[in-house]
Amino acid sequence: MTESAGTEPLGVGIIGLGTVGSGVARVLLEHPERMQRRAGRPVVLRKAVVRDLSRSRGIELPAGMLTDQVDEVLNDPETGLVVELIGGLSPAREFVERALKAGKDVVTANKALIYEHGDALCALAREQGKTIAFEAAVAAGVPIIGSVGQALAANQITGIEAVLNGTSNFILTEMSHNGLPYDAAVQLAQERGYAEADPSMDVDGTDAAHKLVILTQLAFGTRVPLDAFIRQGIDTLELADLQYARELGYRVKLLAVARIRNGLLEMHVEPTLIRRGHPMSTIEDVYNRIQIDGDVVGRVWFSGMGAGQAATASAVVADLIDTASGRTRLNFPLLDLWHQREPVPVLPADELSRRYYLRYNVIDRPHMMADVTDILGRQGISIASVMQHEAPEIDCTSDSDEEPIVPLVIMTHRTTEGQMRSADREIAQLQAVRMPRVRMPVDG
Numbered sequence: 001m002t003e004s005a006g007t008e009p010l011g012v013g014i015i016g017l018g019t020v021g022s023g024v025a026r027v028l029l030e031h032p033e034r035m036q037r038r039a040g041r042p043v044v045l046r047k048a049v050v051r052d053l054s055r056s057r058g059i060e061l062p063a064g065m066l067t068d069q070v071d072e073v074l075n076d077p078e079t080g081l082v083v084e085l086i087g088g089l090s091p092a093r094e095f096v097e098r099a100l101k102a103g104k105d106v107v108t109a110n111k112a113l114i115y116e117h118g119d120a121l122c123a124l125a126r127e128q129g130k131t132i133a134f135e136a137a138v139a140a141g142v143p144i145i146g147s148v149g150q151a152l153a154a155n156q157i158t159g160i161e162a163v164l165n166g167t168s169n170f171i172l173t174e175m176s177h178n179g180l181p182y183d184a185a186v187q188l189a190q191e192r193g194y195a196e197a198d199p200s201m202d203v204d205g206t207d208a209a210h211k212l213v214i215l216t217q218l219a220f221g222t223r224v225p226l227d228a229f230i231r232q233g234i235d236t237l238e239l240a241d242l243q244y245a246r247e248l249g250y251r252v253k254l255l256a257v258a259r260i261r262n263g264l265l266e267m268h269v270e271p272t273l274i275r276r277g278h279p280m281s282t283i284e285d286v287y288n289r290i291q292i293d294g295d296v297v298g299r300v301w302f303s304g305m306g307a308g309q310a311a312t313a314s315a316v317v318a319d320l321i322d323t324a325s326g327r328t329r330l331n332f333p334l335l336d337l338w339h340q341r342e343p344v345p346v347l348p349a350d351e352l353s354r355r356y357y358l359r360y361n362v363i364d365r366p367h368m369m370a371d372v373t374d375i376l377g378r379q380g381i382s383i384a385s386v387m388q389h390e391a392p393e394i395d396c397t398s399d400s401d402e403e404p405i406v407p408l409v410i411m412t413h414r415t416t417e418g419q420m421r422s423a424d425r426e427i428a429q430l431q432a433v434r435m436p437r438v439r440m441p442v443d444g
């Protein structure tokens, strides 16, 4: 809602009535008075668009509200606001463009769309005198977009550290606390409705990276493409590493980091060891947590449900109320700054400086540990601790000449990613080192 703000009812059309769409429709239909009080005018759900009219939605809709014809929303002159909740890039992009061109404001929860086409869509909205609100696109129910855009506006933000993918965090929690292997934890996440049938964007780090890029644009005015920073998911982690990390006094989290250091932007999304007791180490299940450092406010934390029907609907409906009452305008000019600031250069990955957790599966032979530590030493990497559990008993009666494999777990002092990569290449050449070779940074 922009120029037409007033007491006229706001007609709303939802495109996509899946998990989030059904939650949004439920709030609008169950709380019309609350909507009117908060928006300053009636908010009327007119149509909800789906692909399959026969599917059960778990919600009772007034007769005639459900349609499979998107034009009934996009061509409806009484619809002033379109809520895009189908996900993906196409046809979501086309629907949002058509809505804006037809003079409608847009609310979306679609991080992939905002990551890929946010700039162009915001420019189009500006041209049309309309707005796009996307609070739910990052951390669902946690009000982080509004906080960065409005509540923290006095600050130059200097750092963001966050657990931004609820599905990955749930899987890590199940592996770490209940000892579930990775595949079983993924299956449980699917059964609970947290992970999609194809959870690859969650577990390979892409979803968290999309959200980090959006936050980075808002906080630092710099748009960083996905291929410009390290993006590693939890899909290669093994239960053993979570257990060794625990033994060493750490938890493993899929940590997204963007911070300014010496005028350069340090950015990465990786499974990271976090000291037990640190606030970021205690975030469990589908919860998200975001730590923001600002030059005026200091450090602030945000936590809450980072996925799920009700939490995501909460953020979408808040955007809808802001748009209906004209408040989205307050947040919206910030987006234009994306194009006006000098981009902050990204620190090359090889220059990242941190401590590392390493695990090498080695054949239990004399000198193996010395061979590995010698390579690390020659690369200038100093070792903080080494842990090696006893090899399993060998069955002397067996004919097999298989040698036992033992995990060699090493914690390093601070070094660079470049040194670590060089060392890893050399260690990979050792005849007695087996796959997988695991390397995770340690936070702090």
Ligand SMILES: NC(=O)c1ccc[n+]([C@@H]2O[C@H](COP(=O)([O-])OP(=O)(O)OC[C@H]3O[C@@H](n4cnc5c(N)ncnc54)[C@H](OP(=O)(O)O)[C@@H]3O)[C@@H](O)[C@H]2O)c1
Pocket (backbone or CB within 6 Å): 015, 016, 017, 018, 019, 020, 021, 049, 050, 051, 052, 053, 055, 070, 085, 086, 087, 088, 091, 109, 110, 111, 112, 136, 137, 140, 306, 307, 308, 309, 312
């Ligand atoms: N789920 C969460 O916890 C969560 C959290 C934050 C953000 N989001 C974002 O919210 C958006 C929606 O997610 P979701 O989990 O609600 O997805 P979903 O359960 O898969 O629902 C998608 C809905 O869109 C409809 N749809 C898909 N393509 C369509 C088309 N071409 N025309 C008309 N309708 C179409 C589907 O119709 P049918 O039902 O007929 O197939 C379905 O109702 C995504 O962008 C997602 O990233 C979700």
